[in-house]
Amino acid sequence: MAHADDGRVVFVAGALPGERVRARIDEQKAAFARAVTLEVLDASPHRIDPSCPASAAGAGCCDLSYVSAEYARELHAGVLADVLTRLGRFGPDDPAPAAPTVTALGPDADGWRVRTRLAVGADGAVGLRERGSSDLITTPCVAPVDGLLAGAAALGAVPGSELVLAMGSDGRRHAAQLSPVARPRRGGRRASAQRARHSAGRDRTTRVLEGDGAVTQTVGGHTWSIPVTGFWQAHRSAPATYAETVRRYVGAVDGLPAGLRVWDLYGGAGVLGAGLLDGALPVAHIDLVETDPGALAAAADALGDAPVTAHRGDSAAVIGGLSTPDVVIVDPPRRGAGAAVVAAIAAAQPRAVVHVGCDAAAFARDLRDYVTHGYRVTAWQGFDAFPRTRHMEAIALLESP
Ligand SMILES: C[S@@+](CC[C@H](N)C(=O)[O-])C[C@H]1O[C@@H](n2cnc3c(N)ncnc32)[C@H](O)[C@@H]1O
Numbered sequence: 001m002a003h004a005d006d007g008r009v010v011f012v013a014g015a016l017p018g019e020r021v022r023a024r025i026d027e028q029k030a031a032f033a034r035a036v037t038l039e040v041l042d043a044s045p046h047r048i049d050p051s052c053p054a055s056a057a058g059a060g061c062c063d064l065s066y067v068s069a070e071y072a073r074e075l076h077a078g079v080l081a082d083v084l085t086r087l088g089r090f091g092p093d094d095p096a097p098a099a100p101t102v103t104a105l106g107p108d109a110d111g112w113r114v115r116t117r118l119a120v121g122a123d124g125a126v127g128l129r130e131r132g133s134s135d136l137i138t139t140p141c142v143a144p145v146d147g148l149l150a151g152a153a154a155l156g157a158v159p160g161s162e163l164v165l166a167m168g169s170d171g172r173r174h175a176a177q178l179s180p181v182a183r184p185r186r187g188g189r190r191a192s193a194q195r196a197r198h199s200a201g202r203d204r205t206t207r208v209l210e211g212d213g214a215v216t217q218t219v220g221g222h223t224w225s226i227p228v229t230g231f232w233q234a235h236r237s238a239p240a241t242y243a244e245t246v247r248r249y250v251g252a253v254d255g256l257p258a259g260l261r262v263w264d265l266y267g268g269a270g271v272l273g274a275g276l277l278d279g280a281l282p283v284a285h286i287d288l289v290e291t292d293p294g295a296l297a298a299a300a301d302a303l304g305d306a307p308v309t310a311h312r313g314d315s316a317a318v319i320g321g322l323s324t325p326d327v328v329i330v331d332p333p334r335r336g337a338g339a340a341v342v343a344a345i346a347a348a349q350p351r352a353v354v355h356v357g358c359d360a361a362a363f364a365r366d367l368r369d370y371v372t373h374g375y376r377v378t379a380w381q382g383f384d385a386f387p388r389t390r391h392m393e394a395i396a397l398l399e400s401p
Pocket residue numbers: 231232233265266267268269270271272289290291292295313314315316331332333
């Protein structure tokens with residue numbers, strides 16, 4: 001962040017705190033402007049040669065690939081502390097723990113991504129979109145695990161489609177083509193690129209090009225068959241680490257009854273709830289709530305012998321009909337759970353909530369809502385779950401008074 005002569009904030013992409021850069025202002029608003037770095041005049045000691053060639057070529061993948069991994073985690077921790085203070089309003093008067101640290105999920109900042117979605121160009125070439133445009137960058141990114149991208153252009157995805165690649169924990173790759181989206185007639189290059197990127201797979205046909213489209217993922221004592229286009233945490237170490245964190249947090253709560261009743265909201269295929277079954281906790285029953293039928297089918301196969309009841313539907317609508325929980329796991333999409341869902345959870349009076357968030361600001365707002373309903377944060381932790389990018393994940397434990 002820099003300041004213009006008139007005092008406006010200027011967000012400078014490609015620059016680091018403390019640097020002096022020459023930048024081009026691309027967007028001006030009344031309150032702020034956006035710029036992009038053209039030349040670094042005084043470099044930060046944390047700047048490194050860009051480690052991702054795709055990002056260096058302009059792709060929207062590893063947008064922090066010019067920052068050392070350690071410093072990137074410091075920046076993440078700073079952002080998390082900032083939003084927890086400003087949006088979460090946590091401060092000296094709140095009995096919350098010290099600001100969360102952000103830890104790595106594994107030893108390497110590269111080769112972590114187990115699933116990816118690539119664009120297929122008019123000539124059949126496969127690659128990532130350029131930042132803010134629909135142009136194709138075919139230089140490979142460093143994030144995918146070994147073998148995920150191998151020979152991707154030869155898999156036969158048709159021009160204009162997208163190619164979904166997913167690697168199982170058994171080392172088998174699966175590939176599927178998502179049929180082309182109709183090109184919007186208006187809105188310009190940037191809007192059209194964004195719409196295409198955000199277009200969900202649900203209104204598009206899927207054609208499996210490699211493997212059988214059911215990706216094997218083993219975490220703890222359970223094995224799932226996840227549809228190749230279905231949700232699975234992107235970082236290869238994320239499911240086991242988050243499941244372990246949820247188990248550890250719940251294990252630290254005093255006074256939980258025997259015969260624990262758990263809600264696993266936004267539960268996907270049930271990997272976080274299943275983590276509680278792997279420990280010594282006396283879990284009697286888990287209600288899994290999820291909108292995606294593919295994830296629920298995977299949960300039914302993997303957890304068929306476990307005391308898990310799957311409910312298909314919107315968490316906000318389903319939880320009113322569930323029996324009272326002792327513990328609630330909440331892992332919403334980027335927008336967060338929101339005030340209404342948090343209020344409904346609090347009204348059910350669980351002893352503890354473990355809340356997972358992949359957007360720092362939404363995470364901070366959700367935590368504030370629990371606090372408003374009398375819960376207090378007793379543990380929290382950030383994870384560098386998308387190394388070399390500005391994204392992160394965070395998990396908090398909240399307990400009733
Ligand atoms: C961040 S993922 C977490 C999945 C799972 N906890 C895991 O770790 O694999 C969020 C999940 O919420 C589901 N979802 C999105 N909106 C939902 C809603 N309104 N109610 C219930 N589930 C929803 C998505 O399909 C997705 O599986």
